[in-house]
Amino acid sequence: MSCCAPAVEPLEAFDGSAARQEIGLASRDLGDGLRQTDLAVPGVHCAACIRAVEAGLMRIDGVEQARVNLSTRRVAVKWRGEAAPDLLAALAALGYPGHLFESEADRADPELARLIRALAVSGFCAMNIMLLSVSVWSGAEAETRSAFHWISAALAAPCLVYSGRIFFASAWSVLRHGRTNMDVPISIGICLAVGLSLYDTIHDGPHAYFDAATSLIFFLLIGRTLDHLMREKARAAVRGLMRLAPRGATVLRQDGSRDYVPVAEIEPGMRLALTAGERIPVDGVVSDGLSELDCAIVTGESLPRRVAPGAEVQAGTLNLSGPLTIVASARADTSFLAEMVRLMEAAEGGRARYRRIADRAAALYSPVVHATAFLTCLGWMALGGDWHQAITVAIAVLIITCPCALGLAVPIVQVVASRRLFENGVMVKDGSAIERMAEIDAVAFDKTGTLTLGRPRLVNGAEIAPEMLAMAAEIARHSGHPLSRAIAAAAPAGGLALSGVVEHPGLGIEARLHGRLYRLGRAEWVLSGGAAAQEQAESGTVLGCDGTIEARFAFEEALRPQAGAAVDALRGKGLDIVLLSGDTRGAVQAMADKLGIGAVEASLLPAQKVERLAALAAQGRKVLMVGDGLNDVPALAAAHVSMAPASAADIGRNAADFVFLRDGLDAVPMAHAVSQDAGRLVRQNFALAIAYNAVALPIAMAGYVTPLLASLAMSLSSILVVANALRLDVKAAPHRTSSRRQQAEGLSPALGTSE
């Protein structure tokens, strides 16, 4: 099983009430007592699944309506009543495990709807104007031509006002800050073209450029809409991943009652009850209970930490083996998590300083184009032309150089690149991340959870007697502890009839078979049950029978699949590899030796990771940070570009530019390679656009550009640029069908599909 989330099925079933209250907290009020809960269900993929999930959920009391969205793999459940129905358990029972995700207050995407409406309007206007223009070009009589120009003007008006506003607003907002971007020359070109055409329409002139102006808006909006769709898809996929921070916790009141309280309302001094398998919601001190904590996602420590009364615990760690009572010592907004968010915000900068290629090009491009148009105008005046002819030629220059191809050159490549990444299980947050990724010259890895899977693996399974291994695996299946899970995975389920299975938190598990007492766990505890207890000092994890040791288990951290190959591939491209970890030096060094990484830093605090990255940035290095833990979040934000696995902490996934959904670390060199290809294609597209301008500009300056020529030239250059961008996709095409399916599975690495 390739499982990215710490799965704790055997224990989770104990506490349905907390899960139900969490569902209640995550629901939205639709008014009239009706509430809606959105769940991610990665396992649905066909009509039968839709039916099974919808029919299964509708059978639950209180559920009014269940509707599956197959595109986003979500189900929206509308329900009534005081307490939320236990939807998660119901889904699990149906064979489609689901999970709650980020509250969806911003579910509707107004920006996308606006873009599509603008696209529809501009498409309608552009097509009709083009239709009329064709008859004008083929030589309509003066009277018809004039009528058609008036109709075109009437059609161009809504296009300009409604669809063009997207460009005008963007151009205006950068101009106000004294900068330029691609939208500035676009806006100026469109406005002047429409203005001149209106003038000519009123004065019954032979040429009008309404067709050029509206089809320009249409083409550019296609690029912009695709760009937005790609980012939205990535965001939705990342949002749909399992939420790792708890939404609330069970508070024990003075009078003995228990309430489920949202995290934000937990005050210092409150006593919180945590079952095994729950994440700790706020920093606190253990007051009762023995257990082990999985700190991997918080501090990067790979081995579980034992806690007893008096121990301090950090928000975000996972309670593994026994129930705990903790006394909260901080509010949620002063907890470790909040501290990380603060550090992250302070570290933000490398990204904000980056200027996108298209904007840098526009900064060079617009002064050149506008100066050329102005000089052309002056030149025609000087050569004795009248002012109307001079301005007509100048505007023709602007139209012909209007960066239709340039405006598409970058977004279209990034859309194709992100699609290719998506099919390989990597989400990209925005286009500039692809540009930054292509520039990197060093890679910094976190260890736990990034180079490794953050869970141990049994290494000496072959040395252990098969019947003992089967016995140990059978016992281990009763626990959610990472070491138990590693042992359980080493042998198939044997169906031994164990009785009296008891888990002793922090020590191990005991079980009886045929009247003999078996214990699996810490050596000293296993030995203490038998006669030969004081034999020798043992340590490690062992299986004992009536106090004698039957088998010893040795573990190592499981490397991510292809970790070694990925590191080698990156090194082969001339990138420096650095290992920045919060784990102990010994564990980090062992991992570094295995992967052949020279530059190693261990026991780093989150702020120190940021310092290391800042030091590298000060040397002019551009670093890709790959990390997953809460302690990596500030570093992810500080790096030039960053990447996180899907198993990362929630805010880590939000901070990273790329999120990879599959287990394999080969996603890192793959993303780098695709980004480099994309960078190359962007440069080619710029070269194409400039070559086109170099040819078209003299013709325009000489005054030979008619509206027909302008439309043709503009469409041709756009098609050329788009066709060039699609070459990126061609390389990936042979794997398309297989990777589709993998991608669907990649979205749900923790959950088996039902086929």
Added chain:
Amino acid sequence: MNTLVFLIPLALLLGGAALAAFLWSLRSGQYEDLDGAAERILLDDDDDREAGPRPDQPKTPPP
């Protein structure tokens, strides 16, 4: 010229009607789950609302 007087407005009107229909379908959420719509055509929902499944047509077996 005379034919154009009514043909052009007619063409624009038809195009405008198509645009309005598209905007309406967008607003009513018909593009929110394209994959689901493709699969749902295979479900025989009507059975549930009417007199239950017909004996000669077994329900879709669970996957």
